[in-house]
Amino acid sequence: MITVGVYEARTHWSELLDKVAKGEMVTITRRGVPVAVLESPNGVERAGVREAIERIKERGRGKSLDGITIRELIEDGRRY
Numbered sequence: 001m002i003t004v005g006v007y008e009a010r011t012h013w014s015e016l017l018d019k020v021a022k023g024e025m026v027t028i029t030r031r032g033v034p035v036a037v038l039e040s041p042n043g044v045e046r047a048g049v050r051e052a053i054e055r056i057k058e059r060g061r062g063k064s065l066d067g068i069t070i071r072e073l074i075e076d077g078r079r080y
Contacts, residue, residue: 003027
């Protein structure tokens with residue numbers, strides 16, 4: 001990730017947009033405090049999906065159904 005100040009972002013806007021188009025993320029700061037993030041819409045969508053999949057996988061690690069089948073869970077869910 002690239003971090004730049006507001007002044008630098010203004011003076012190098014075209015170069016920053018080229019980097020964002022190539023997949024880089026740019027954080028713009030004002031007096032050292034982040035105020036904006038530039039990132040490609042495609043990159044955001046893909047990253048969000050990947051992160052969601054990883055969170056789902058992580059949540060399921062180490063868990064078991066204790067011998068219950070998926071079919072039994074489905075049928076049990078239909079009763080309610």
